[in-house]
Each structure stands twice: as structure tokens, then as C-alpha cells.
Amino acid sequence: MYSGAVLSLFTQYQTLEYLDLSYNQLRGKIPDEIGEMVALQVLELAHNQLSGEIPSSLGQLRNLGVFDASHNRLQGQIPESFSNLSFLVQIDLSYNELTGPIPQRGQLSTLPATQYANNPGLCGVPLPECRNGNNQAATSSDLDGGKRRRKPAAVSWANSIVLGILISIASICILIVWAIAMRARRREAEEVKMLNRLQAVHAATTWKIEKEKEPLSINVATFQRQLRKLKFSTLIEATNGFSAASLIGCGGFGEVFKATLKDGSSVAIKKLIRLSCQGDREFMAEMETLGKIKHRNLVPLLGYCMIGEERLLVYEFMEYGSLEEMLHGRAKARDRRILTWEERKKIARGAAKGLCFLHHNCIPHIIHRDMKSSNVLLDHEMEARVSDFGMARLISALDTHLSVSTLAGTPGYVPPEYYQSFRCTVRGDVYSFGVVLLELLTGKRPTDKEDFGDTNLVGWVKMKVREQKHMEVIDPEILLVTKGTDEAEAEEVKEMMRYLEITLQCVDDFPSKRPSMLQVVAMLRELMPGSANGSSNSA
Template identity: 40%
Template sequence: MDKHKDIASISLLAIFNIHFFLPTCYASNDTLTPSQPLKVGQALISAGQIFELGFFSPGNSSRLYIGIWHKTDIDHRVVWVANRENAPLEGDLASLIISSHGNLMLIDGKQNTVWSSNASVQSNSTIAVLQDDGDFILKDNVSGETLWESFYYPTDTILAGMQIGFNSRTGRESFLTAWKNENDPAPGNFVYGLTDERPAQSVAWNGTKPHWRSGPWNGWKFTGIQDIAEGYSNGIFVTPNNQMGAASMTFNNFDNSDVSIGVISTTGMVEVWYKEREQNKWNFKLAASLDPCDAYGTCGPFSVCSRNHAPTCECPKGFLPRSNEEWSKGNWTSGCVRRTELMCNENRSNLSFNASKLDGFWKVGQMKLPDHYVYLYDKTDQGGCSQWCLSNCSCLAYAYPDGIGCLVWVTDLIDMQQLVKSGEDLYLRLANSDLGVKSRQTAIIVSFVSISVGFLLGVKWFTIKSIRKRGKVKGHLADKKGTLIDTSQDNIQENPASSKGSSELPIVDFNRIKIATNNFSEANKLGEGGFGTVYKGSLEDGQQIAVKRLSSHSGQGMEEFKNEVILISKLQHRNLVRLLGCCIQGEEKIVILEYMKNKSLDTFLFGKYYRTKRLELDWAKRFSIIQGIARGLLYLHRDSCLRIIHRDMKASNILLDDEMNPKISDFGLARTFRVTQELANTGRVVGTFGYMSPEYAMSGQFSEKSDVYSFGVLLLEIVSSKKNTGFGYHEKYLNLLGRAWQLWNECKAPELLDQSLADSCTPTEVKRCIQIGLLCVQDHAADRPTMSNVVLMLSSSEGEMC
């Protein structure tokens, strides 16, 4: 580890050795006035002789920038740059002025504006002051009101007193963005900031992909950084994300003898540097991403990275490498898979399951907790957190860190690391056979379940005897042997062929499907999702079909399969995909759907060839798709024979036919409601992050308004051609919704539109769609419109715009 630090320190210090054209004279004070511009060769000096602002040229370049650095720093490490995103200046006739309109402006020798503060200024009585904390402020010289400040627009460095973070209500967000390279301060690929999770964590992104993360903030420190001191010792403090949707990180110098700065380097390293106030040289203090384990997802899903073990990556108890061949070559990115399927994922329709096989938890200590956690604010003790996870089949692990509370994981565990001295306890859900021991609590649960099962079996025996006498009961049929076949809307027998009461759906022979799909060949694959793979097929009569083959390792078991078969077979609408048949043979569970030539909507918006394919969707087609999806959802919520909540509305579940008409698909997670029912709770939170409504993701509450929220996200994605969860962090916005809210608040909503649609769009329709999308994604379910209101608003030609 020390060797790594030495090498890193040498390489990092080299970044600081940048040559500049230094000023040869100084302005008279720390203030810029309309009558006293700043020219090349001059500088402003803060009142305490701490910071300096002036022109500089990186490396051997002749390009000029306006920047700020510590005055006593011999390396002149630039901590802020004004015109990094604009064309650099050439020549020595440039100047920084306060314009006649009261704004800061950087102009070249031809009086062209290269950069401006663009503040909202009511008068021209403004001055600009360089303060001792390094903040360059523009203020009204009469009222003293600050109109603009450099601290709101950080570059690659965070100074004491500066904040980075977000406020989803106001749309304001700030990040650190690395230089492009050592000689070019233009924004580079690496961005550092806070996530909008509760609790927040800090992340360095490489473009849109996570590069490194700190783990969640516990009130004193980021829990996933090896050997980091508590916040008050290292200068870091985070204001936690609250219900108002705001969080910020500040960097303070509590020891007056030292000055510290935080930096995101050109290589993506998150660094802390310090120097004594009387010194003129920076010293390396801390850096993340020094070890291979610090790189995001080095070991793949469900795998643990360890600095002190060989090999670097290991599968935790109860797991095996997904690919032994890849692991033998030192490639661990495929991760690990379970040795034994969880009891929760087994088919429970047969009441004779063995209660002694109940899942349990295995404690793994000193862990950097996995990414993509969900915070359960209403679980006030570890027992409640554990019980919630155990009773929810989608919960794969939980933790109860000091200062945070209950965190649970409902998606693949990614970016786990075993720390040496620090870290948290992670409770990993395992099948009973992989636990090795049974706790007293498990024994009690097993006894209780055994008694319950015995009682239910007795009831079943009594019911069968009664059926033999009566021949039938309401909602059930009996065969000659007295076997129950449940034909209610919530359950069907293992083989739908034996349940004519549930639907008249054709049962297709498995061998016929194999022939139709060329034995499920790769060439026939249309796509792959969390529940399995979809293949193109062709029947003997030439009819083309889509074959959805559920994976044996997927989260969709017999329960979800039966759910999808029953629901789709009973639904008929032009904007819903049509079910043609199904197949159950052994472990095989297959759904046969109508074939959609244009596949799914996400392939046009975000797929591999989206840059060209999205051009096929002009505004008229997109608006028609939005309206079609809305009508399909309205049918599910209000107009079908069943009242259905889809629970997984997203672009990949919208199929497009030959004429680009949208059809909602994938009903594996859908749930039916009674006509009078408005709200339900589930112990299993399933779906796709980025589309889940807050009340559903946090507490399992779902309703029509959950689908409305997902529809709002989808609508904004269609308008912008940007994915909510993969939104470009280099654009300094946490996600698409944050960007949309900010533009709406600034009355710049049309800027959200995919610019390739500018010539084909109808501006009023674009604004109306953005407005409807934002109404749908409001935090509180009661504030969102119903789908009937959405359909009405989409067809209206009027709308209240900002």
C-alpha cells in the first residue's frame, strides 16, 4: 500500500508543475470596478494577501484564461477558471471588465465577449471583489447584495467554504469537473459530486459511468473510504439529503495552521492536498482510487474485492463464480451467482413446501456497502430492518450502520469491498442450506410456519373431501381425483392447459417453439432483460412470433409467469401487446407474443445505434407514441375488465409495431385492484430504479399514481432522448428529472427537447408534454394527475406555461 502511495504521490505532484505567464504588476486592491478593468499582466489580490486572480497560460501554450490561485503558492495551482468552457483568449489585449449592464465580462482584443457572469442585474452600480476565502463575487455596490459568485460555479477544486451538491426543488446543482489534461483546463471526462440518494454518497463519474464512490455518509464520514478520519478531522462535512430533496458537501479548514483543498484529477483520482499557511508548497494527503478495489465494480455483481487477499476478488459464502474460465484468467467482471436458490424464489403454490428451508442472513463485517441501496426511514431498529428484509422476497441484503439506519438492497450487489480497519456489517440473504447453522430465531420461525402449514393442509384435505361430495365450489373446479384447480383471477394451476376456466389461451408444444426459434439461436435473439430472453420465431404457416423464454435464474418465478399469462389473455386494447400462447415444460416457462418488427422504444432512444435510429422518430411519431402509451395505461387503470397497476413502465417495455404504434408489454409485475381500491402495500418492491415512484421505492406503497410517475419519467425521456438513470453527469445534473425541473423553473423548458427534433416539432405540444411529465413526477402521489386527466391534457390545445 505504501508503495502505491509513493508512486501516486510522485505522479500526482507532477500535475501541479504547470508553468504560467505570471502577472508583472498588480491592481491597487481586491476590487474590480467599471472604471478599472483588469488587463493581461495585472492581478487582483484579496485583502489578506491570500488569493490572487489574473490571467494565466497553462503549460507552454499561449492561450489565456482568467483564474484564481493561492498567492504564496510557488506552483500557482489554479483553483478556479472562468472561461474554461469557452474559447481561450489569444494575444495580450484581453481584459476583464464590468460591462455597462453591470455583469462581469471577459473580452478579447477585438472587443468580442468570450465569457460573462450572466447574472440577473437590476442596475449598473456593481463591483467585483476577490475575497480571502477565494470566492470572487459580483455585488451591488449600493445595496451590498451578492448577484453572482465563483463558488457557485466550481471547476476541479473545492475550497474551504465552497459547497457542491444539489437542490432538486430549485434545480441548482454543482459538481467538480476535472481538467481535460494537464495543459488544458477545458472540462474533462471525470466529474465528482453527490448522488441524490438518502443518505448521499460522493461519486466520481467517467462520463456517465461510475468510476469511484465513497459509500454512504453516516453523519461523520463516508463509510466506504479506507481509514478515512471523521468529517470534522478531515474537513469534509455533508448536509444529508432530506425530504426537500437537497444535499451539499462542504470542505472546511478547522486547523488555522493548515490549508486544504479537494481536487478531481485528470485521471479521475479524488485527492486531498494541504499546506501550512506559511509554506508555499502543497503536500499530498489523501487519494481515492489508488487500489484496484477502489475502481467501481472491479469484481462484478455479488463479488467482494479485498486488498489483502489473493485473488483480489472472491465470492462470499453461498455464492460461486459465474464463469470459472474467466476467473481463472483474472477477469472477475462477470461476478458471482448463488449456489442455492432462495426459498422466496421457489414456487409456493404447493403448500407442502419444507418450512425448515427458510432463508436467513449471513453477517459479513468491515464492508464497503454495495451501491444502489434503499433507505427505509420508518425502520427504527435493526430488528425491524432485518424482519422487513426477511419478509420481502426482493430484498437481497440489509445493513444498519450507525448514524444511518436501515439500508436494504433489492438489485444485484455491486462494488463491494472488504476494508482493513473500518467498514460496516452487511447481512447477506442466503438459502438455509448455505447458512450452516440455524439460529434460535430461525427455529422459532420454522416451528410457527410448520404449524401454519399443518393447519392449511388440514383445511385443504377437508375442502377436497367436501368437493368430492358437492362436485364443485365457487371459483374452483374438481377433477375425478379431487385435485383442486384454482380458477380465480389471482391464481392458476401449474399447467394453464388444465385450467380452461382461466382463459382459452393456446398451449404450444415446446418442440414446436424450438423449431420456430431455430433452437433459441443467438441470431434469433431480439433482446434480453431481467426475467429472460426474447427470441424471434416463425411458425409453420409463416406467422412471425416473439418468444419470451424466462430464465431459470431470473427473479420471475411461476407466480409472475402465471400472473402475466392470465392478465394479458384477458386484456384487449390496440396499445397493449397481444398474447398468442404459452408453454410450460419442466423448468421451461415461455410466453408467445405478437411479433413487433420495430422492437422496443428504448432501442430508438438509447440503444446501440440510437444516434441514427432516433432520427426515425420525428416529433409527430413521438407525440403519437406518448398518446398511445397514455391511452393504454388509462385502459389498464379504468376501462379494462380488471383494474391493473403495471408497476414496470419503462421504454424497454414499450414495443413498436410496423407503423410505430406503441404497445405496452411485460405484465409479470402487474397487480390487480378492486374497483373501489385506491392503494396497496407490497412486501416485495420490484421494478426498475429511475422509474419507481418515491412512495413505492421507499415503503412499498403502489397505486395508479405509481404508474403515473413512471409514465412521467418515460414521457420526459421521449422528449429529450435521454435516459433518466444514465443522464450525462458531465452536463452537471444528477438526472433527467433534475434538469427538467431546473429548465422549467427558468422558463427554458424547450431546451430539454432533443435538438434533432427542432425542425419537426410543434413548440406548444413540446411545452405541454414537458409540463405534463413534470406534473406526473411530483413527489407526492396526491399531486399527480390520473391517466384520464393526462389523456385529456394531451389532447387539449391549451396549457398553462411558465
């Protein structure tokens, strides 16, 4: 429950379309900056302790359809700027201390009187006429002595007609609002029934809605204009109720589903594990920050959605899946694609650039904490994209370490020093990235008892190098797809040995001896055609 003057904290989220802070203990004035949240469609502030005047800047919210500030202590007049809210279909200002006339232009005068009730000083259609207007009418009639007796009767007759018309209009408006509300309730009920039906059919889904009143038509907060109208109910339909058939991945942070939208495009939906310790404000702040992080070699966050205790993240869909699946997951598939040496170098460079951007270009810097081949995704051009970086904590620019109390990372990728300090560092990320490089070079998993016994991939490679058996480390499949002259093959083998040297630097047991990701990117660039060590000149 929010309390105090915290409403201003939400004004920085200018992409929000739905803000419900009702039934809290908010105090103070409604900040003028809310008028800058131009994407808002629903603003719920009912049952708080807000005071002061309604800021006229709210009239700038051209997309606002619902505004509920009832049961507060608001004073002053309803801003004339509210006449500009052409999409407004519901407003509730009842049980406040508002005064003055209701603006007659726009939608306000067409709404039911109950939505302005219990504001003793409020007047004007659909409420009774303002007294000042009545006094002026009386004064004018007194000045015309010749018509003093006839005019009151005429005014009374005209007022009766106007009152009858207003009552009819108000009744029609009430019926329209009631019909809209009933239609919305039926739609939400149908969506819940659809979800429950899908859950019954697909027992493997972990999705659960505990309350039918949850707004399934809530908009998804998005960072892409083309997804601006994406709704939660659309995600349910596009994933067939988050069924097992739509499940494409599962990790420590949650499950990932493929969602095919009505326009034929696809997105990936990550349904996070429940984080009871993280509040709405912290989650929204982190998502707004991550939504601004853009790089060619990072999987972009397109949007997010909060409903009940569930948290959904919307990502760009990667056509070729993960590097782990490409290397290890299709051993028995007939259409399995064997990565060439050039493709493996390209993937290594791309993943290095993505991790380097997180370490050196983001303020504050970001430690990945779980760098592994399943978090390196491949787009339609086989370009590497680092994923799950948003699940890591943002570290302070003044603090180069992040203390954690539980084991972070995946076995086989965790640096040896972590087991002593339980600290996540950028050098630890470099070690994990080195393991990914070894997977590309050897084609082996980080942990496999059949291959390594009691050790792991890093220990096995170091042993082979000590025994001067470097070629036994190379994935035989690389040599199978190598095409060219013997001289070209020999040149590739030299590159692989240089690649192995870079990798061994990354997985050094001593963190201080490992290179930074900037240095790793520079060293891998030397393996590109056209570099100082290359044999041709190409981009």
C-alpha cells in the same frame, strides 16, 4: 401436490388442451363441468382417490385422445356417451370398481383388455361376455327342446370363432398402440437430443431441460384460433433452441426471443425467470385473466406454456421494437430513424391510452409497476403498445395499494415516495409515465452521469425550467426533422412547451398533485390536430 376436492377448480379453464393431475390425493367425484372443457385432448387423473360414477358429460369432449383414470375408486358403468369419442386412442380405467357392460359402439371395444383390468363387475368385449347375456342365451336354448342337444355344440363352435377373432383384433390393437407409443417416445427423444445439440452449439442460451421425460410435444395453451396447434417443440425449433441469436430483449422478468414459425409469421416468446413461490394454479389463473385483456395499445398475450419449472409466454411480435431502442439504442447505426414531433406525440398518446386502460377499465385494476421506454413497443404502424403489464400483480378492487417487500421498477423511473413507503400505486405509474414523456421530449436517458451528474433526467429538466431555459430541454433532433414554414415551426414549439407542462405535472414530487391517467389522456388529446388548441381538423 393437490389434495381434496379441487378438481372442479380447473373446469373454468376451457382453453386447456392438456390436464395432468395424476399421482395426487384428489377425492370426491369427477365434476360434470369437465365436459365443458371442449378443448381437452389429454386428461390424466390416475393414482388418486376419486369415487362415484364417471360423468356422461365427458362424452362431449370430442377432441379427447387420452383418458387415464386408473387406480381410483370409480363406480357404476362406463357412460354410453363415450361411444362418441371418435379421437380416443388410449383409455385406462383399470383398478377401479366399475360394473356393467363396456359400450360396444365407438372405440372402447377395440382397446386392449388390460386397460379395463381389475374391475370385477366389468364385462363385454374386450373382456368376457356379460353373464346376463349368457343366461338369456341359455333360457332360449331350453325353450327349444328339439334342438337342446345340438345347440350347445353349435354355440360353443361359434363362440370359439368369435373368441379367436376377438383375440386377433385385440392383438392387432395392442400392436398399434405399442407402435404409436414407441413412435411418440422416439419423437420426444429426438426433440430432447435436438435441444441438447442446440445448447451445445449455442452456449449463451439459458434454457435447460433436466428430465428427458418432459413432454416436448405438449400443446401451448393459446387465446388465438390461428395458433391453436402451436406446440412447445415448435417454439424450440423456431427459436433455434432459445439461442443468443434469437434473443431480442432482456429485463427483470425474463428474456424475450423472436420465434419465426413455419408459416412465416413471427411471435415473441418471453421465458420468465423461475418463480418458485407461484404454483401452477395461480399461474394458470393469472394467464387466463391476462389473455382476456385486449386493447389497441397493449401488447396482447397470445398463449402460454408450462413445462417442468419453466414458464413461457407467447406475445404478438412488434416490428419496430421498443421506444428505448428507437430513442437511445441506434446512435451509431446508419439507418437510424429520427422520430418526428408528430410521431412522438402519437407514441405518447398511445402509451397513455394503454396505461389508462389498465388503471381504469380492468377489473380488478392493474398497476404496471415497471412503466419505462423499453416496455413501450412499436408495431408496424408505429402505434405504441404497453408491454409487461401482465407481470404486475392484479390489485383488489377494494385495495388501491399493493405492498411489496422489495424494490420495484427501474432506476430513473421509480417515484420518490416509493423509497419511503415501498408501495406501488397508480400515481407511481403516472410518475414513471412522465419520465417516458421526458425521454420523448429530450431524447435523453433517465439516468446518465455525463448529462446529469449526480441527479437524473427529472431533476435536470426541473432545474432548466427554474432557470427559464426551456428550449435547452428539447431534443435538437426534433428540430432537424421539422418541415414547414417558420409559422408552423413556431406552432410546434408552442406544443412542445405545453407538452412539457403536462410532463412536469406527471413527475410532481407529491403524488396527490399528479393527474390520473384519464386526465393525462385528455390533456395529450389537446395536442392532436383538430382539437381546440390545434390548427387543423383531422382524425
